[in-house]
Amino acid sequence: MISFSGGLYLHIPFCKQACHYCNFHFATSLVYKEKLVKALIKEIEITAKKFSNPELKTIYFGGGSPSLLTLDELALILDKICQQFNVDGVEEVTLEANPDDLTRDYLKGLKALGIQRLSIGIQSFHEEDLKWMNRAHDSHQAMYCVPLAQDIGFDALSIDLIFGYPLLTDEKYIYNLNKVNKWQVPHISAYSLTVEEKTPLSKGIKKGLDKLPDEDAALRQFTMTHEILEDYGYEHYEISNYSKPGMHAIHNSNYWLGVPYIGIGPAAHSYYSGKRRWNIANNQQYIRKIESGEDPSESEIITSQITYDELILTRLRTKWGVNLSDIETIGAKYSAHFREKVQELIRKGIVQKSDENYKLTFKGMLMADHWTAELFY
């Protein structure tokens, strides 16, 4: 039997309402919530049984909206995790939460269950912005959830902000950044709005009801985030992520660092034993498959080329960068390819090199996808 040591991701595919920009997998009806929780619990057990003494380093409830789970439901899931996995070495237990779900009692309950870290989807403090995004919370809830959580004893907080959308002026965005800094939260994710296919936003743009994000504003605000947050003592450790020293998100960083992870729930992704897997992105079908003992996942084998491409894709965008020795381990042809291609990017000021470690410069980050594709084998 094979061993496992890494992260556990649980996808909670329910939301109160659909944010207009979001293309993640979720349902807005809670009809199947109970059945789904049962299925999650069953999948935890089935998966854990594939390994001998699997141990977890991080646990992450993502979604969707994990804060729609009741404390009882969370308790059931966590109990199962503790029963099936060795959790002695767990360094981080995170739950994504929406401001409108964070009541004093709920927060207390989370704390009691052992949730250490909250990632709060605030996005903006401006009422009209939240309406435009079709968020479930209002600006009042955005303002009060953080002090409340801190009051309950959640120090490890992360706040999500979005920039680059048509309603966001530079002044409003600076207000958002200052607000977060005032609370001294240790971690901030600042995402540039991406128009994804098949979202209400992309449909609105096609119909002419919404404007495309302004690229100039997005670039300006990206630069602002970088400059202002570094001034405030945050480290820009991944394209969209900033943290106080030593406070980076362990679970999410492990995606970039190639640490294995198990994904539980519909549309959840896993990476272990040289394969990437993804569960079916449909709640009912997921439940049916789990109930009938069918494998809900599809997978792909990671070839050496894929290993190389993914190393570039994941590492280049982080402060940890890519080590040439790691590439050499995959194969000499890859290191030769990389060495040849990267010269031009160093010359252009896209990639910076220190010893045999390579990472994107700030300039390089603006077109990270473009340069990554350029370095692919």
Add this chain to the structure above:
Amino acid sequence: MQRYDYSVNLWMKLLLYFCFTCIEIQNIAYICAMKLIRNFCVIAHIDHGKSTLSDRLLEYTQTIAERDMQDQALDDMDLERERGITIKSHAIQMYYHHDDGQVYIYNMIDTPGHVDFSYEVSRSIAACEGALLLVDASQGIQAQTISNLFMAIDHNLEIIPVLNKVDMESAMIEEVSDQIIDLIGCKREEILLASGKTGIGVHDILRAIVDRIPAPKGDPEAPLQALIFDSVFNSFRGVIVYFRLINGIIRKNDKVRFFHTGKEYLADEVGILQLNMVEKPELQAGNVGYLITGIKVSKEIKVGDTVILAKYPNTDEIKGFEEVKPMVFAGIYPIDNDDFEDLRDSLEKLQLNDASLTFEPESSVALGFGFRCGFLGMLHLDIIQERLSREFNQDVITTVPNVMYHAFLNKNPTEKIVINTPNDLPDPTLLHHVEEPYIHAQVITKPEYIGSIMSLCMDKRGILTRQTYLTTSRVELTFEMPLAEIVFDFYDKLKSISRGYASFDYQPLDYRKSDLVRLDIKLNGDNVDALSALVHRTKAEELGRKICVKLKDLLPRQQFLIAIQAAIGAKIIARETLSAMRKDVTAKCYGGDISRKRKLLEKQKEGKKKMRQIGNVEVPQKAFLEVLKLND
């Protein structure tokens, strides 16, 4: 000796007498046979029901059993059936049992139904003594019908007017009959009413063919003269030649000679054309048939050429032969450079049954290796492109089409240089003058569209030479205009401004002096040779602007600004600017979904591989494919 001689003479005489009698009997038989032959074609506009009516004739004469009937039996290429037009002509023989007790042989010769193929039509007409003029009773006479009709009248064909689709509610029998009477001066009662769909009038037509169309006249004793009116390529038998015997007899194993190519072949097989080929030991003057000689390439067969016997090399040709010349040229390039040899193979195969297609290798900085191809016209170009895609699975990039120009240099203004690609146009400082081909164009339409059609044709540098009312509701406009102008978006415009109520036909006229320029498209100052076009100076700016705007849409943004320019020589006549790409980053990586992101970037990289480098600018192949669709 005397006796012996005498006896020999006597025997000789007897023998000769016997032979003469036989030949005489044979001749009488031939002449009788000729009296029972009727050769005719059908003149009709696309959609006027020619194929359907032909099918009814085949059924009625039991040439085809109903169960064998695939709708429109005569069009045997998929493409033809789909487009509802007959691209290559065919012939078919049927037998008609007349009330007079005789069985008549009908050779129906099909004609291609599009403007690009007017020479082929003329050869089919030359093989007949009569023509069915088929007119859709709800649509009336169209331009192309008229030009083919005049061609038939010029060849002294007996015209049998037939109003088709008379069963339709929208049929305007009186009005369209008036048009026909005006046009050919027939009597009203001579016009037959028919419907290919229901079979009305089919018997009347079959009868009229015997009664009105004269039997062929020819001399079976004269040396062989047969008119080639078509050929098809068969992968087992080689090229099959379709001919009409004017004089003489053709027999299996005859040594034949093609008058214009001068080549000689053995007649491996001769026969008549029914639904399948039916082999015969010989065919006589007046009949229509096929000839197989083992020719492998259709280039050796020229439509309009005369088949004669090799032993009578001084036999005259049948008048009217023309060398078919391509009228429109364009570069055809494989999308993937590696497919160049495959493309050559495919073009060679297409040429086997389409001798009017010409091609020779050329190369382009932007597109690599490809072929300069010559076509009879724009429809022909479309057909070739579509056949490449459909029959050979070859998707290609086609460059801006142009016509064939004649250039004359200052150093010798009488020496003609043929230009069929933009790169061949000499430097303007060396040029004495350029000539471009003109056509004689006819448009038939309703009077309410005269104004807009005239302005379209004028805009296309046309000169109105005649305006004739065929009837009160149909007018024929005749223009002289440059062929180059119908290469660009002419048909579509004509169709839209007349709401489909305009038909068009053209014939080559002559070459005239032209103010021709080469329009170049530049990306950041570098020429995109594949997008260069030969164009009249007055049209250059409009075309240049259109291409620039379209390119701006099609080019992906790159890390620097791109100037898209249209130029004549050093002079820039249109410009668009594509701003630099400054942001390309996925903010979030959802729940560890590395695969999706990797696949997106792999696709991005794959797309880049397929790009063509013009200077420092990367151009996706799609841009070359799309940029010339300037109509939308």
